[in-house]
Amino acid sequence: MAIRIPQFSPADPNEVLRPVKGWFVAATLLAALALNLLPLSGYALTLRPDFLALAILYWCIQAPRHVGVGVAWLMGLAMDVGDATLFGQHALAYAVLAYAAEYFRRRVLRFPLWQQAAQVAVLLAFCAALVLLVRVVGGAPLPRWTYFAPALVGALLWPPLSVLLQLPQRPVRTSASL
């Protein structure tokens, strides 16, 4: 009797991963959008990471043929409506984020997960800074420094999220093969 064993550790660089399924990418993006729409308040709202930006970043790095600038832009539009913000600000930020991820993906993938997290923090902060720039040009007041806290929280979530989203692509290991 062969039982499938999930592996809760990052994939070995030599391990050959199975191709990503399109529906899985779509489902995770939708789940991330839903998580972003969670009604939160207080500290939870201040610290809430941008799950959608994380998911877009992850798929742009791991599966650039599935998620690119266009998909990121569309998800950004959905986020703008959900957040009741200026139409196009998240779309612009996510499109730039997706481009940066595609540009840096080979470099990022060479590092272990915790070092990837540091680079992700920079990318997420850049994404937030872009939104800040757009809004301040539009006449909005400057927010407090906690505006950048979600980028750090998002970076902390990167290692567990990477392991989690990699699970379906890991080659099947069964109890018979042990």
Added chain:
Amino acid sequence: MPTLPADTPDFFHRGPSPAARLVFFALLSIALMFLDTRFRYLEQVRQVVGVALYPVQRAMTLPGQAAASVAAYFASKRELAAENDALKARLAEVGAAAQGVATTRSENERLKALLDIRTRFGGAALAVQVLYTGRDAFTQKLVVDKGRDAGVAPGAAVVDADGIVGQVTRVFPYMAEVTLVTDKDHVIPVKIERGGARGVMAGSGAGRAPELRFMPPSADVRVGDLLVTSGLDGTYPPGLAVARVAAVERDTGQIFARIALAPVAGVDRSEQLLVLGPSAELPARPEEPASAEGEKKAGRSRLRRGG
């Protein structure tokens, strides 16, 4: 060594390069932002995407509600008894006040009939629940669970038990967006209840106190004064509590005093809100002299929108 011809076909056809796509989508975003801020052409698009997102948004409020109902189920008997006592005391207090209100209202009605003053606010109101507070760090907005379907109209005033919370600024079929009085772009005409002096209260954004603007340093304003809506904008019914004066800084070198306010309503706390019905039409404005027409009109429409 043979060289490859310049027009070698790609092994994998991938369409335009990422940089080209980025430029295309970035320009599209900037165009969208421009159209959204300057012309508001995109309300239809927003409505469609809003309706599509609605099930997701509703689904995501369920975990919180479930947690709240579980917490309520396990609330101890003592807590419930204490809450019951507090509510009874409050009921007695409110009941006494309400009796006074009934007589005052009837008296007021007779006096108004005598004076032939229009009743500006009919009292029609709709109870709504806050779905979530706005996540945008730059504006002060929240989303409530009733929309056009339930008769919420843009511009309607939103209050809680203590006073004005804000104004409906965008209406979706099943939801509505409320801009809070603390939003940077929100302005309400108010008057000081004690002396009757008129002014405008302007929000200052998250974490900053709203201000009472354009009051001369010699104005009769004291810390603790209650500000009520003056009703001059035709949006907010007159006489609703808005804020209390928190600090007054008079500097005779400046043209205006700096007056910091604290909203009386639970602007960032209240969960249950009331959307007030449209106030009765104000009488038409008298004709302006032709010379000042353009300038006056611009100023008026800005005031009418409620900021």
